[in-house]
Amino acid sequence: MNATHRLHEAGQSLWLDNITRRLLTSGTLRRYIDEFSITGLISNPTIFDHAIRR
Numbered sequence: 001m002n003a004t005h006r007l008h009e010a011g012q013s014l015w016l017d018n019i020t021r022r023l024l025t026s027g028t029l030r031r032y033i034d035e036f037s038i039t040g041l042i043s044n045p046t047i048f049d050h051a052i053r054r
Contacts, residue, residue: 002035005036007037014039015038015041015042016041016042017042019042019047029041
């Protein structure tokens, strides 16, 4: 079990502060969820809006 899985098991939520279209379409986000127990995403609303409009 890696360090991020141990944090998740201890009740910590790991969030990624970086949303890009490539992250969403390439499968990288799915891998981060599976391998690193990422449970949430957050981004500046303006940056997020710009990323999904491309």
